[in-house]
Amino acid sequence: MKHAPLIAKNHMRCGDCPIRHKAVCAYCEPPELAKLDAIKSYRTFQAGETIVWAGEEVDVLGSVVSGVATLSRTLPDGRRQMVGLLLPSDFVGRPGRRTAPYDVVAANEVMICQFTKPQFEKLVSSTPALERRLLDMTLDELDAAREWMLLLGRKTAREKIASLLVIIARRDAALNSTTVGNGLRFALPLTREAMSDYLGLTIETVSRQISALKKSGIIVLEDARHVRVPDYVALLDEAGDDSDGGFIS
């Protein structure tokens, strides 16, 4: 069985940003980088802070520099389902839309490299490559959402947990490249509750399945928030499919 490469393609750095903005990648002309550089500023959100309320004006537009943010929808009776996960280099904001139908919440301390909205939109209009890049990113998000639907609709609790670990491992490796021998080590940027919202499970089931993967030797729990994976391929096999494991590119 062939597996997708662990490390994602790189994106060009925007000026002195501590991350690689996906919105300005190799497809864009270098001059655009300087233009983006001129209209950006940084903004920080605390863990638990809501960055965007569902239905209200979206006043953030930029890239996640550090930390993790979640997109989630809530039913009137309180049931919650996470519908998106924003990790460093992911884009925040909806080009051409005033509002979003979901909450954006900081899972831990989040720094965002923010562009001023009117200036960014002016830049987009005058830069076809940038607009095409936004379409490309949105298609990637759509693919990720559809992979996620397969997970929610048809995978077992154990497969769901393994799939989530694969996604986090890939994203972590793409940013930090902390391989240990032929294994991996990474931090879980989400609480058990956030994981349960992601996977359509309860906290208890998440906890039990993580314990089960530990007992099977697939993962080693250093503490509740740090995981070692001795054999990455074994974890991939637990995830139940041979695709890229729902990598949100």
Next chain:
Amino acid sequence: MKHAPLIAKNHMRCGDCPIRHKAVCAYCEPPELAKLDAIKSYRTFQAGETIVWAGEEVDVLGSVVSGVATLSRTLPDGRRQMVGLLLPSDFVGRPGRRTAPYDVVAANEVMICQFTKPQFEKLVSSTPALERRLLDMTLDELDAAREWMLLLGRKTAREKIASLLVIIARRDAALNSTTVGNGLRFALPLTREAMSDYLGLTIETVSRQISALKKSGIIVLEDARHVRVPDYVALLDEAGDDSDGGFIS
């Protein structure tokens, strides 16, 4: 509780097409309609025929004129999850992508108004309004996918069925406007099996929940494929949330 309007916004007709293409809507300049008109042709697929195989070259690009097509992903062991539903006026094809990670299958006889790929892509490059429209449509699909994730992750079987009926009712009403008093009547364009793939359930559960909704008086089954809804708001309430019910606009 306020509910979204039943009928979707209209889209401008492209020449003599029997449907309203979403790709060429009121946002686009009228001259573009004529240009699209010049590069189109019609193509028909039989029920059950695969229009696009997962991973293979996508050689279709256009709009669904009639019939219903489904997008679905399959796990190696055969478990299947539908990840998209294409009804008349929906766009088929992925701008700027060679392949798709899912199968596109005709649920019944499907007619597609197809554009020649290189010419359509040339038109898109030279028409910023069209490119922006494609981005807008992709964002709509993303919103629909996320609504669907909420359904798959957190709704009960009964709520799932009611939500699907709402989606079909809305789409049907937008196209045919067949209201009956303050109720509705429409055909189910999907088999029970396709519904179960859509909702992450088994055929048996779909059948049982439809029977249950019938017994509750929420719906009337004229036969296995035709439904009457005496009270649309009652059905909406069964769907479990006050949103637009996952309307794929």
Next chain:
DNA sequence: GCGTTTGATTGATCTCGATCAAGGTAAGAA
């Protein structure tokens, strides 16, 4: 120190939807 809070784990039990199985119904072929 101690009490409180927040997040994680584990156990006991229940329930919704899956699974296994048997029939029913309508359309089409021989």
Next chain:
DNA sequence: TTCTTACCTTGATCGAGATCAATCAAACGC
């Protein structure tokens, strides 16, 4: 007509994950 096939329905039982509940551990304020 009867046989076949595809699709749908209903019943009986099972089991994965939810729910209810207790315990534990680390962090924090007083």
